[in-house]
Amino acid sequence: MALDTNQPAYDAEQKDLYEIGEIPPMGHVPDKMYAWAIRRERHGEPDKSFVQEVVGTPKLDSHEVLVLVMAAGVNYNGVWAGLGVPISPFDGHGADYHIAGSDASGIVWAVGDRVKNWKVGDEVVIHCNQDDGDDEECNGGDPMYSPSQRIWGYETPDGSFAQFTRVQAQQLLPRPQHLTWEESACYTLTLATAYRMLFGHHPHELKPGQNVLVWGASGGLGSFAIQLAVAAGANAIGVISGEDKRDFVMGLGAKGVINRKEFDCWGQLPTVNTPEYAAWFKEARKFGAAIWEITGKGNNVDIVFEHPGEATFPVSTLVCKKGGMVVICAGTSGFNCTFDVRYMWMHQKRLQGSHFAHLKQAASANRLMIEKRIDPCMSEVFPWAEIPAAHIKMLRNAHKPGNMAVLVQSPKPGLRTLSDVLGA
Numbered sequence: 001m002a003l004d005t006n007q008p009a010y011d012a013e014q015k016d017l018y019e020i021g022e023i024p025p026m027g028h029v030p031d032k033m034y035a036w037a038i039r040r041e042r043h044g045e046p047d048k049s050f051v052q053e054v055v056g057t058p059k060l061d062s063h064e065v066l067v068l069v070m071a072a073g074v075n076y077n078g079v080w081a082g083l084g085v086p087i088s089p090f091d092g093h094g095a096d097y098h099i100a101g102s103d104a105s106g107i108v109w110a111v112g113d114r115v116k117n118w119k120v121g122d123e124v125v126i127h128c129n130q131d132d133g134d135d136e137e138c139n140g141g142d143p144m145y146s147p148s149q150r151i152w153g154y155e156t157p158d159g160s161f162a163q164f165t166r167v168q169a170q171q172l173l174p175r176p177q178h179l180t181w182e183e184s185a186c187y188t189l190t191l192a193t194a195y196r197m198l199f200g201h202h203p204h205e206l207k208p209g210q211n212v213l214v215w216g217a218s219g220g221l222g223s224f225a226i227q228l229a230v231a232a233g234a235n236a237i238g239v240i241s242g243e244d245k246r247d248f249v250m251g252l253g254a255k256g257v258i259n260r261k262e263f264d265c266w267g268q269l270p271t272v273n274t275p276e277y278a279a280w281f282k283e284a285r286k287f288g289a290a291i292w293e294i295t296g297k298g299n300n301v302d303i304v305f306e307h308p309g310e311a312t313f314p315v316s317t318l319v320c321k322k323g324g325m326v327v328i329c330a331g332t333s334g335f336n337c338t339f340d341v342r343y344m345w346m347h348q349k350r351l352q353g354s355h356f357a358h359l360k361q362a363a364s365a366n367r368l369m370i371e372k373r374i375d376p377c378m379s380e381v382f383p384w385a386e387i388p389a390a391h392i393k394m395l396r397n398a399h400k401p402g403n404m405a406v407l408v409q410s411p412k413p414g415l416r417t418l419s420d421v422l423g424a
Helices: 077-083 183-185 188-199 219-231 243-251 275-295 315-320 341-345 359-369 383-394 418-423
Strands: 033-039 051-056 064-074 104-111 125-126 163-168 172-174 211-214 235-240 255-260 300-308 319-329 350-353 378-382 403-407
Touching: 051 378, 064 183, 064 383, 077 383, 104 163, 104 183, 104 255, 172 359, 183 403, 188 219, 188 300, 188 359, 211 219, 211 275, 219 235, 219 243, 219 300, 235 243, 235 275, 243 255, 255 275, 275 315, 300 315, 315 319, 341 350, 378 383, 383 403
Parallel strands: 211 235, 211 300, 235 255, 300 319, 319 350, 378 403
Antiparallel strands: 033 051, 064 104, 064 163, 064 403, 104 125, 125 172
């Protein structure tokens, strides 16, 4: 097994189980590991569903890699996995337990016998798309359309909230060396998702000078959508839920910010041609006028970057320009989206679903991070013991602007190398 000779030499005992933060000898795979496990009978809020357990360390297939997890990212699919809503992950993979977590930074610890591009000791981040690689979409099409496509850590049982995680070799990307372990761990899912939403749906790729409305502009997805728009020479209009987030979003380069609390047009669309609809329409037009104050009178947005879903979707489909696109990747406020279809067909708008990203898109987004064109916007770091608490914060929408990370094998924030970890 090839080793990365750039990693430091150190003495460590071979054991079957290591405590959190304890580093095994390079390449030694213990029989067991600590993980935050979800079980079907515990479905509920994260402080109930996430329980620390000792489980078996995953075994590798020929094209798989085992990664020693230094830090992991917190995403809403961890909340969904714990709740078992909108579906239970057990209905998909059928394993006895589920380890959530779809973002990680770490070190390659073991490789399958057919892995060629990675070796033990390589420092990596992980993108969360998996597929079997043997159908026509994976070979000349779009792997995100593959019938075997699945999200690691949500639709697979072996995510990043464990000392080790098993991934396909094609999921690995080089880690930005200027970032800490926790900064490296917090961005890949949201950044690659935002990248595909804005640049992955021809012919509606975001172009210089265009306008994009970004819901949840201070969150993980939104903060990357703002930065990607700026990098592309486009104008981002950020929507926030409180004035305390305005400076953060403007600091990312947004052309303007709108506080949605100043309007009353949220939730499902009232029945068309009723007094309730008239009241909604008046407020929605007010919101559209606030957009024009930023873009210029009559200039609706070319792209609406959607992810709240139920609460915002009727307005999104109204304020999108003629021939523009509403692109949606989630429904964090609810899944029953409604809209006035007259404005969709008469103005020939596009409604586009978007789901994570394929390897080329994830790699392109990661290069922007390596080149320091994008900031990870990490807001909070939690220790291993507080992984459930981090997800409770996300469930309650009580987290700070940006992205959250949790420490796994890295013992404290601010460390950038294995030598740092060993020294700490």
